[in-house]
């Protein structure tokens with residue numbers, strides 16, 4: 001075990017690949033809005049904005065992924081899986097990974113240990129009942145992990161989390177009792193929420209960005225990470241990036257990533273298994289003490 005402030009080690013990618021890329025889709029549907037704004041269940045138009053994801057966005061995105069023979073990771077709240085079981089089963093049947101994304105998309109920042117464990121267990125039960133597969137990956141709603149989350153995930157046999165932001169490559173994150181989980185970092189600049197989300201009275205600045213600008217921004221970040229041998233993790237929401245011009249921009253990005261010829265495009269679970277095989281020394285992350 002080493003210092004909590006030690007940077008993540010470089011990662012050697014399989015089969016001579018220079019860098020890695022993961023396309024991830026957070027299939028929130030109505031869940032995120034319902035938890036944060038319970039009364040919004042009566043706002044029919046708001047609910048329809050969210051249901052666009054599973055109903056119209058997912059089929060379009062699955063078509064794009066199939067055209068490019070790319071397998072992705074879909075992070076799904078348990079509630080969403082129960083509401084749209086056929087959609088979630090169609091994603092799994094196409095060969096994509098289903099990861100855990102809470103039950104009703106509950107942010108963990110206000111949860112105590114008991115509540116956090118209950119969200120995990122309820123989400124696991126829902127995803128298993130719909131897909132028949134126990135997920136190995138977790139992404140915290142709103143990327144709000146707590147310092148106890150890694151231990152709760154390890155207790156339940158999770159292989160990896162993808163919610164933290166302190167590295168450009170995955171790493172082993174130490175948990176108690178000498179075990180670890182793999183962490184696959186994300187970043188806000190590679191999330192479509194900040195680019196496209198506008199819901200009156202709920203979220204967004206009101207500025208809906210052009211897919212051309214978003215494609216440029218994500219391409220630049222991919223190219224720079226590729227040069228450095230990093231891991232490009234893109235987070236899209238089907239209710240946002242499933243819209244036609246945005247999905248078209250995403251397809252162009254996939255073509256650019258594929259055209260490098262030396263980028264390993266894989267679901268998060270495959271990336272986590274590779275990182276686990278490297279035997280990296282786990283990093284210890286503890287809450288900073290402002291009084292120290």
Ligand code: ZN
Pocket residue numbers: 026028032101105141142
């Ligand atoms: Zn989400």
